[in-house]
Amino acid sequence: MNPIPSILLSISFGGLLLAGTIAYADMPVLEAQETARLLALLLDSGREVVKRNQELIDNPRKGHKGFTPDEFERQLVEEFHRRSDIDLANNSSTALSTNTRKLLNVLVQAGKAVVSDAQAVINQRGVGYKNFVPATFGSQAAWRFSAKSEVRLKQTTLNPRNVKNQPDAYEEQVLRSLIGRSDRSAISDVVDNGGALRLLTPIYYSKDCLQCHGQPVGELDISGYPKEGALEGDLAGAISVRIPLREK
Amino acid sequence: MGAEAMMTIRILIIAAALVSQGCGLIIDAVQFIRPMAADELESICARKTLHAGIAAEPLRPFVFPAIFTDEGLRITGLDVDLVREISRALSERCGVSVNVIVHLVHFPSLFVELSEQKIDLFVSAVASNVPSPTRAGFAYSIPYFYGGGLAIITQRPEIADRIRERVRAGPDHANHLAAQKAALYDFLIAVQKGSGSHRYAEAQLHMDRVVLCDSLPAAFESEDPSIDIILGKLPVLQHMVSRVRKNWQLVTFEGGKPFLLTSENYSVVMAEENYRLRWFVNDVLFELEQSGRLAKMRRRWLEDDYAYPRRAAAEGLSFAPDNMPRQHDQGTCRAATAR
Numbered sequence: 001m002n003p004i005p006s007i008l009l010s011i012s013f014g015g016l017l018l019a020g021t022i023a024y025a026d027m028p029v030l031e032a033q034e035t036a037r038l039l040a041l042l043l044d045s046g047r048e049v050v051k052r053n054q055e056l057i058d059n060p061r062k063g064h065k066g067f068t069p070d071e072f073e074r075q076l077v078e079e080f081h082r083r084s085d086i087d088l089a090n091n092s093s094t095a096l097s098t099n100t101r102k103l104l105n106v107l108v109q110a111g112k113a114v115v116s117d118a119q120a121v122i123n124q125r126g127v128g129y130k131n132f133v134p135a136t137f138g139s140q141a142a143w144r145f146s147a148k149s150e151v152r153l154k155q156t157t158l159n160p161r162n163v164k165n166q167p168d169a170y171e172e173q174v175l176r177s178l179i180g181r182s183d184r185s186a187i188s189d190v191v192d193n194g195g196a197l198r199l200l201t202p203i204y205y206s207k208d209c210l211q212c213h214g215q216p217v218g219e220l221d222i223s224g225y226p227k228e229g230a231l232e233g234d235l236a237g238a239i240s241v242r243i244p245l246r247e248k
Numbered sequence: 249m250g251a252e253a254m255m256t257i258r259i260l261i262i263a264a265a266l267v268s269q270g271c272g273l274i275i276d277a278v279q280f281i282r283p284m285a286a287d288e289l290e291s292i293c294a295r296k297t298l299h300a301g302i303a304a305e306p307l308r309p310f311v312f313p314a315i316f317t318d319e320g321l322r323i324t325g326l327d328v329d330l331v332r333e334i335s336r337a338l339s340e341r342c343g344v345s346v347n348v349i350v351h352l353v354h355f356p357s358l359f360v361e362l363s364e365q366k367i368d369l370f371v372s373a374v375a376s377n378v379p380s381p382t383r384a385g386f387a388y389s390i391p392y393f394y395g396g397g398l399a400i401i402t403q404r405p406e407i408a409d410r411i412r413e414r415v416r417a418g419p420d421h422a423n424h425l426a427a428q429k430a431a432l433y434d435f436l437i438a439v440q441k442g443s444g445s446h447r448y449a450e451a452q453l454h455m456d457r458v459v460l461c462d463s464l465p466a467a468f469e470s471e472d473p474s475i476d477i478i479l480g481k482l483p484v485l486q487h488m489v490s491r492v493r494k495n496w497q498l499v500t501f502e503g504g505k506p507f508l509l510t511s512e513n514y515s516v517v518m519a520e521e522n523y524r525l526r527w528f529v530n531d532v533l534f535e536l537e538q539s540g541r542l543a544k545m546r547r548r549w550l551e552d553d554y555a556y557p558r559r560a561a562a563e564g565l566s567f568a569p570d571n572m573p574r575q576h577d578q579g580t581c582r583a584a585t586a587r
Contacts, residue, residue, distance in 0.1 A: 060465075061469075116569070117320060117321065117569045118316045118321070118569075119569065120314065120321070120569050120572040120573065121314050121315060121316045121321060122316075124313060124314070124578075125465075125578045126306075126463065126465030126466065126469070126578030127306070127313040127465070127578075129315075129557065130313070130315050130316060131315040131316050131317055131557045131560070131561070132315075132316040135318070136316050136317055136318050137316075139318035139319075140316075140318065140319075140320060162318045162561070164318065165318075220555060221555075222555065222557070223555055223557035223558055223561075224554060224555025224556070224557055224558030224559070225555075225558055
C-alpha cells in the first residue's frame with residue numbers, strides 16, 4: 001500500500017473522532033454542509049416558484065402560459081438570490097467553491113428539464129388542475145439531480161403520499177425530532193463513519209398548502225388523496241441531502 | 249449418355265436456375281413492398297414495443313387529461329387500462345417484456361398515424377359502428393364497451409323541455425327516432441370534429457345548424473357561436489355533467505331514459521390488414537370479458553367515486569413529452585358550413 005494515503009486516512013479519521021465533523025474527502029465537511037444547505041435551499045426555491053405560479057399553471061382558460069424553462073430559471077435564480085444572497089447568474093459574485101457551484105448548476109438544469117417536460121401539460125387549455133405542484137416538481141427535480149451527481153436529494157415526510165418519499169431510519173429520527181421544535185434551521189450530521197454528510201431542511205405548511213393538506217382530515221383533496229389535517233406552520237416534511245465525503 | 253442428352257440436361261439446369269432466380273426476384277419485390285420477416289405481431293415482439301395511440305383530447309372517463317406526477321407525465325382512464333392489458337398479454341405471447349410507447353395525439357390524427365403505421369393500434373372510445381368513408385381502411389376489435397350512443401346535453405333546462413315536448417307532440421311520434429331528429433331542427437348543435445357525432449351530423453342533420461368544435465372542452469366554452477346543445481358520447485357526457493360541468497344536463501325522457509340518436513359500441517382500432525393483431529386483441533378482450541375483469545374495469549372507471557390524478561400517479565401510463573402536442577389546445581368552435 002502506498003503509505004501516503006494511509007497516513008492521510010488515519011489523520012482524517014483521527015480528526016473525525018476528535019471533532020466529529022471532519023472526514024477524508026475532497027470536499028471538507030464544512031463545505032459539504034454548506035453545499036447541502038444551499039442545495040436544499042435551491043430545491044425549496046424551485047418549489048416556491050412553482051407555488052407562486054400555481055394559479056397561472058392551473059388556469060384552464062389560458063393555453064400558452066409563458067412559464068417556460070427559461071422563465072422558471074429566471075424566477076428561480078431571483079428567489080434563491082433573495083433567500084441566500086448568492087447570485088447564480090453571476091459567476092464571480094460569490095466565493096462558492098467550484099464543486100458547490102457545479103452542483104447548484106446541475107440542480108438548476110434539473111429543475112429546468114422538469115419544467116421543460118411539463119410544458120405539454122402546463123400549456124393545456126381547457127384543463128384546470130394538472131398536478132404540477134411544488135411536491136411533484138420537487139420529486140422530479142430531486143430525482144433528476146440525484147441521477148446526475150453523487151449527491152442524493154430527496155423530499156421526505158413521516159406519512160408520504162408517494163412511497164418513494166418514505167424516510168429511511170436516519171430521516172425518520174430527524175423528522176420526529178423536528179416536530180414541535182421552534183428552531184427552523186437545518187439539521188446535519190456526519191454519518192457512516194465519516195463516509196457521508198446528511199442534512200435535513202424542514203418544510204412547513206403555508207396557507208396555500210392547506211387546500212390539499214389541511215382540514216378536515218381524511219377528506220379527499222383535488223388529487224384524490226385524503227387530507228392530512230395539517231395547520232399552517234405544522235411540519236410538512238423535509239428536504240434531505242446526502243453528500244458522500246469519502247473518495248471512491 | 250449421348251451429347252444430345254447432355255445438352256438437354258444442361259438446358260434444363262440453366263432454365264431451372266433462371267426460373268429460381270426469377271422466383272427470387274419476385275420474392276424480393278414482395279418483400280420490398282411488405283417485409284415478410286414477420287407479421288405485425290412478430291414485428292411487435294421483435295421490437296419489444298407496442299406503439300399505442302390515445303386521444304390528446306380528454307374523453308373522460310375513457311381518457312383523462314394528461315397530468316404531471318412524482319414520476320413525470322402520466323395518462324390514465326379505462327382506455328389506458330386496456331392498452332396496459334394488451335401490452336401485458338403481448339409480453340406473455342412474445343416471451344419478452346413488451347413496453348408501451350404512448351402517442352398522445354389529437355383525435356383525427358389517430359387515424360392518420362395508424363394509416364402511416366406510426367402506431368400499431370389506438371383506443372379512444374371509438375365507436376366501431378360509425379359508417380363513414382373516412383373510416384375506410386380501419387378495422388375494429390370486438391367491443392370493450394357496450395351501450396354507448398349519441399346523446400345530448402344542454403345548459404338550458406328550457407331546451408331540454410322543448411325537445412321532450414316536440415317529441416311527444418310531433419307528427420312523427422310513432423316513428424320515435426324520426427321524431428327525435430325532427431325535434432332538433434332549429435337548435436345550434438355542437439359536435440367534435442372527426443368524431444362519431446361529426447359523422448352522424450354529416451349524414452343525418454342539416455349542417456347549417458351544426459357547429460364543429462376541436463374538442464369537447466371547446467364546445468363547453470363556446471360563446472361565439474353560442475351553442476344550444478352538444479351532441480356526443482353518452483358515457484362521456486354523463487361523466488361530464490355529473491362530475492365536471494354540473495351546470496349542464498343530459499337531455500332525457502320522463503323516467504330518466506337518455507335521449508339517444510344512435511347505439512354505439514367502443515372498440516380498439518387497428519389497420520384493416522392486420523388480421524393477426526386483430527385476432528390477438530379480440531382474444532385479449534374476450535378473455536377479459538369472460539373472466540369478469542372487463543366489467544370490473546368498466547365499473548371502476550364509470551361508476552366508482554375517485555379522483556383521476558391519484559390513479560394517474562399510482563397506475564397511469566407514462567409517456568415522453570415528445571409524444572404529445574407541445575402545446576395542446578382545446579381549440580375552438582366554428583360553423584360547419586364556414587370556409
